[in-house]
Amino acid sequence: MTEVHFDKIALIGIGLIGSSIARDVKDQGLAGEIVISTRSADTLRRAEELELGNSYTLSAAEAVEGADLVIVSVPVGASESVAKQIARHLKPGAIVTDVGSTKASVIAQMAPHVPPGVHFIPGHPIAGTEKSGPDAGFCGLFKGRWCILTPLPGTDADVLARLRAFWEALGSRVDEMDPKHHDKVLAIVSHLPHIIAYNIVGTADDLETVTESEVIKYSASGFRDFTRLAASDPTMWRDVCLHNRDAILEMLARFSEDLAYLQRAIRWGEGDKLFELFTRTRAIRRSIVEAGQDVDAPDFGRHALDEKKS
Amino acid sequence: MTEVHFDKIALIGIGLIGSSIARDVKDQGLAGEIVISTRSADTLRRAEELELGNSYTLSAAEAVEGADLVIVSVPVGASESVAKQIARHLKPGAIVTDVGSTKASVIAQMAPHVPPGVHFIPGHPIAGTEKSGPDAGFCGLFKGRWCILTPLPGTDADVLARLRAFWEALGSRVDEMDPKHHDKVLAIVSHLPHIIAYNIVGTADDLETVTESEVIKYSASGFRDFTRLAASDPTMWRDVCLHNRDAILEMLARFSEDLAYLQRAIRWGEGDKLFELFTRTRAIRRSIVEAGQDVDAPDFGRHALDEKKS
Numbered sequence: 021m022t023e024v025h026f027d028k029i030a031l032i033g034i035g036l037i038g039s040s041i042a043r044d045v046k047d048q049g050l051a052g053e054i055v056i057s058t059r060s061a062d063t064l065r066r067a068e069e070l071e072l073g074n075s076y077t078l079s080a081a082e083a084v085e086g087a088d089l090v091i092v093s094v095p096v097g098a099s100e101s102v103a104k105q106i107a108r109h110l111k112p113g114a115i116v117t118d119v120g121s122t123k124a125s126v127i128a129q130m131a132p133h134v135p136p137g138v139h140f141i142p143g144h145p146i147a148g149t150e151k152s153g154p155d156a157g158f159c160g161l162f163k164g165r166w167c168i169l170t171p172l173p174g175t176d177a178d179v180l181a182r183l184r185a186f187w188e189a190l191g192s193r194v195d196e197m198d199p200k201h202h203d204k205v206l207a208i209v210s211h212l213p214h215i216i217a218y219n220i221v222g223t224a225d226d227l228e229t230v231t232e233s234e235v236i237k238y239s240a241s242g243f244r245d246f247t248r249l250a251a252s253d254p255t256m257w258r259d260v261c262l263h264n265r266d267a268i269l270e271m272l273a274r275f276s277e278d279l280a281y282l283q284r285a286i287r288w289g290e291g292d293k294l295f296e297l298f299t300r301t302r303a304i305r306r307s308i309v310e311a312g313q314d315v316d317a318p319d320f321g322r323h324a325l326d327e328k329k330s
Numbered sequence: 331m332t333e334v335h336f337d338k339i340a341l342i343g344i345g346l347i348g349s350s351i352a353r354d355v356k357d358q359g360l361a362g363e364i365v366i367s368t369r370s371a372d373t374l375r376r377a378e379e380l381e382l383g384n385s386y387t388l389s390a391a392e393a394v395e396g397a398d399l400v401i402v403s404v405p406v407g408a409s410e411s412v413a414k415q416i417a418r419h420l421k422p423g424a425i426v427t428d429v430g431s432t433k434a435s436v437i438a439q440m441a442p443h444v445p446p447g448v449h450f451i452p453g454h455p456i457a458g459t460e461k462s463g464p465d466a467g468f469c470g471l472f473k474g475r476w477c478i479l480t481p482l483p484g485t486d487a488d489v490l491a492r493l494r495a496f497w498e499a500l501g502s503r504v505d506e507m508d509p510k511h512h513d514k515v516l517a518i519v520s521h522l523p524h525i526i527a528y529n530i531v532g533t534a535d536d537l538e539t540v541t542e543s544e545v546i547k548y549s550a551s552g553f554r555d556f557t558r559l560a561a562s563d564p565t566m567w568r569d570v571c572l573h574n575r576d577a578i579l580e581m582l583a584r585f586s587e588d589l590a591y592l593q594r595a596i597r598w599g600e601g602d603k604l605f606e607l608f609t610r611t612r613a614i615r616r617s618i619v620e621a622g623q624d625v626d627a628p629d630f631g632r633h634a635l636d637e638k639k640s
């Protein structure tokens with residue numbers, strides 16, 4: 021069996037994702053030692069208060085010294101800066117990975133700085149929430165979720181197997197994919213939905229004929245679902261947009277074309293076209309529920325949550 | 331205090347909304363007698379199996395005979411046909427109301443057929459799920475949710491107060507609004523979100539570069555939230571699109587304009603514009619949570635539901 025224990029794990033960035041990894045690693049005893057590094061003193065202090073690791077430092081360089089596994093969990097636009105900071109301090113034979121939501125750009129930013137003898141394997145856990153910071157993380161975030169690794173050509177198979185086993189220990193199912201393909205898949209399943217959600221919430225906010233308080237009061241009829249996505253971290257999402265530009269623009273163009281078709285069907289009262297689309301989309305929902313990717317409780321089970329509260 | 335009890339309530343249409351009303355009315359003893367009518371024999375049989383009322387008939391005309399309160403809960407496009415069927419059978423002094431998601435069109439379809447001496451007060455409970463049919467309904471669907479009434483000029487104040495009290499007995503908070511304004515508000519808070527959700531799910535379904543199984547597998551990253559809305563009843567939503575055309579087209583135009591701006595910002599790498607929008611939208615989410623219109627559990631509290639299951 022592949023060894024999943026590491027003597028020393030360095031976590032660079034300790035927000036939602038980094039701190040969830042820390043909690044799982046601690047919980048399952050996957051590391052002899054966890055070193056945590058983040059950019060700001062405030063976040064570092066909070067990580068220490070939450071006892072997420074064994075030692076804490078503002079210096080990413082210092083954190084990676086002697087580490088067997090380095091996990092970078094920062095907004096994708098900060099990848100190059102982190103790579104430059106840690107490059108000369110990485111231990112030969114160490115594994116460096118990341119969790120960024122875009123992959124081709126992260127590889128372009130980091131790979132050139134990773135010294136020979138260090139194994140760089142980019143990754144992306146398909147798990148998260150709209151919250152951010154070290155308090156938002158929790159044990160089990162990755163359980164039952166996919167994690168996509170996008171290894172570069174020539175990656176050592178044993179090292180890859182170790183990283184795979186690590187994510188599997190966190191409860192994830194692991195897939196491998198070409199980075200460019202990853203970026204296309206994520207553009208449609210994640211980036212476009214977030215952009216659309218941000219956009220519609222912005223549109224609602226700008227209306228003159230409908231007041232903001234009306235939008236808030238009656239949001240239960242559909243709108244509020246979008247506001248959850250649109251409450252996600254602005255820095256993370258700005259970086260995703262800037263660093264997966266081509267795939268996002270491609271998907272946006274398709275989306276707009278389809279929307280024009282729908283708009284025309286509404287204008288000309290073509291009920292059959294509307295009915296056809298509205299029926300086809302149901303099948304996809306069914307497949308997602310069957311694949312265990314969502315719970316089938318109506319309204320996201322909010323009523324169940326309401327009852328729990330009261 | 332305004333009387334909330336009715337001797338005889340007729341429910342025309344017994345899907346998600348109609349059957350939820352039936353359950354609440356029964357639960358709280360708000361009617362001496364509940365008569366249920368629906369279009370198909372299958373649905374009628376199911377309503378009877380679920381014991382949603384006291385008597386059952388396929389004839390809407392028969393159902394409304396002697397009823398003090400008639401609640402029409404059918405797709406908005408069927409409003410005129412129902413109005414024609416029941417018109418000559420309504421008891422003088424009866425209240426006729428509906429629950430349709432668009433109001434100006436329902437009024438245009440029904441008002442001309444309502445005989446003098448019968449009180450027609452259109453309504454719309456802002457509550458629902460993506461499921462449909464009599465099995466989808468449940469007690470408490472309207473609890474804590476808004477119900478909008480759009481009374482016509484000259485509506486009797488006492489009768490209006492009775493209908494208000496009825497919805498309040500179901501746990502709703504009641505608002506009054508001009509029908510045209512209702513249609514604009516709902517276009518942005520409900521109709522546009524559903525149309526956008528249907529559209530993006532359709533776009534994903536049509537891609538050549540990303541397979542359907544990839545879309546399903548990785549849907550947890552945002553996409554699946556849209557599939558829930560896009561699993562809503564096709565007939566209901568076709569009718570909403572056809573019967574709130576002008577307001578929907580207006581909102582769609584605004585949305586597309588804003589999306590073009592965002593697209594341009596992505597193309598030209600204008601991170602500040604993206605960051606500004608992504609920050610502004612967070613405030614709206616906060617207001618919705620503060621107004622009690624959504625729970626603040628991250629990821630819709632799906633993790634809590636997962637735990638309940640396991």
Ligand SMILES: NC(=O)c1ccc[n+]([C@@H]2O[C@H](COP(=O)([O-])OP(=O)(O)OC[C@H]3O[C@@H](n4cnc5c(N)ncnc54)[C@H](OP(=O)(O)O)[C@@H]3O)[C@@H](O)[C@H]2O)c1
Pocket residue numbers: 032033034035036037038058059060061063064093094095096098101102119120121122144145146147148149150151152153154253256
């Ligand atoms: N959120 C999700 O749902 C999700 C899901 C999968 C993958 N991801 C990816 O995971 C990564 C982290 O996301 P997250 O949700 O954990 O974010 P987060 O909660 O906002 O945490 C971000 C972390 O990165 C640090 N950081 C921010 N800007 C930095 C910079 N310019 N240079 C160095 N460090 C910086 C922060 O440090 P300070 O607080 O000390 O400033 C913090 O430790 C991102 O690449 C994101 O694309 C996110």
Ligand SMILES: NC(=O)c1ccc[n+]([C@@H]2O[C@H](COP(=O)([O-])OP(=O)(O)OC[C@H]3O[C@@H](n4cnc5c(N)ncnc54)[C@H](OP(=O)(O)O)[C@@H]3O)[C@@H](O)[C@H]2O)c1
Pocket residue numbers: 342343344345346347348368369370371373374403404405406408411412429430431432454455456457458459460461462463464563566
């Ligand atoms: N779903 C929501 O979230 C929601 C929320 C607020 C308001 N509304 C509004 O409530 C109304 C009912 O929606 P629902 O969700 O309860 O729908 P549903 O579950 O699909 O039930 C529809 C009911 O209307 C009947 N019906 C369908 N087409 C008809 C026709 N052409 N003529 C006569 N009866 C017909 C059905 O009868 P058979 O089954 O016998 O054919 C069934 O009894 C709609 O106007 C909708 O806009 C819905």
